[in-house]
Amino acid sequence: KAGVTQTPRYLIKTRGQQVTLSCSPISGHRSVSWYQQTPGQGLQFLFEYFSETQRNKGNFPGRFSGRQFSNSRSEMNVSTLELGDSALYLCASRRSEGRSTDTQYFGPGTRLTVL
Amino acid sequence: GEDVEQSLFLSVREGDSSVINCTYTDSSSTYLYWYKQEPGAGLQLLTYIFSNMDMKQDQRLTVLLNKKDKHLSLRIADTQTGDSAIYFCAPGQGAQKLVFGQGTRLTINP
Numbered sequence: 001k002a003g004v005t006q007t008p009r010y011l012i013k014t015r016g017q018q019v020t021l022s023c024s025p026i027s028g029h030r031s032v033s034w035y036q037q038t039p040g041q042g043l044q045f046l047f048e049y050f051s052e053t054q055r056n057k058g059n060f061p062g063r064f065s066g067r068q069f070s071n072s073r074s075e076m077n078v079s080t081l082e083l084g085d086s087a088l089y090l091c092a093s094r095r096s097e098g099r100s101t102d103t104q105y106f107g108p109g110t111r112l113t114v115l
Numbered sequence: 116g117e118d119v120e121q122s123l124f125l126s127v128r129e130g131d132s133s134v135i136n137c138t139y140t141d142s143s144s145t146y147l148y149w150y151k152q153e154p155g156a157g158l159q160l161l162t163y164i165f166s167n168m169d170m171k172q173d174q175r176l177t178v179l180l181n182k183k184d185k186h187l188s189l190r191i192a193d194t195q196t197g198d199s200a201i202y203f204c205a206p207g208q209g210a211q212k213l214v215f216g217q218g219t220r221l222t223i224n225p
Contacts (some may be wrong), residue, residue: 004157032214043203043215044160056212090157104213106150106157 002027004093004107012113018079021110025072025093032057032074033104034066037088046089049074050096078112086114117141120206121216122214135219137204138200142185144206148213149178149189152201161189161202196223 005024034046045058049068066076092104118140118204142183150158163170164178171178177190201220205213
């Protein structure tokens with residue numbers, strides 16, 4: 001079974017631009033979560049989507065948004081990019097059939113550099 | 116909110132055991148995960164333990180949980196060069212919203 005895939009793997013943008021990252025979950029997984037990883041702040045939870053609805057949200061500004069499509073694929077958008085948004089953005093999927101306990105599987109991440 | 120602490124670095128000799136420690140603050144954590152991250156890669160789930168267990172063994176990996184002290188450890192027996200990576204503990208009330216420690220960078224010396 002294919003794992004979680006993320007595109008693109010690398011991205012370079014300039015301040016003020018916006019960016020969209022994509023995540024395809026493992027087949028059959030309905031929940032997709034997004035995390036930001038930086039050297040200073042470590043791994044931080046952004047949000048989780050399930051059945052096209054945001055189910056959980058971390059403590060990030062409104063510039064960070066996401067959505068999920070009917071096929072469970074998810075996109076994350078960051079508007080008005082700042083230098084501090086440079087990070088590895090990780091997507092994770094899980095089956096989530098009414099249980100909060102099933103495991104999250106992570107993709108390889110998208111490395112975003114903001115110049 | 117949950118606070119998770121890990122040592123940043125650990126260096127061991129090849130063939131020795133590695134013990135990576137983690138402390139957390141949320142006593143309601145029901146599932147405690149260990150993830151491994153190799154350079155340039157995402158996170159790979161290694162193992163997890165339920166909060167009603169004290170120990171879980173999975174091949175070379177042993178997880179110990181002291182719920183009273185909110186202390187979790189991961190022991191890797193017979194450490195190999197392929198074990199070089201950053202290890203994250205992530206306690207949580209299930210897998211919905213994991214809270215990660217800063218990660219422990221494990222270096223293997225020949």
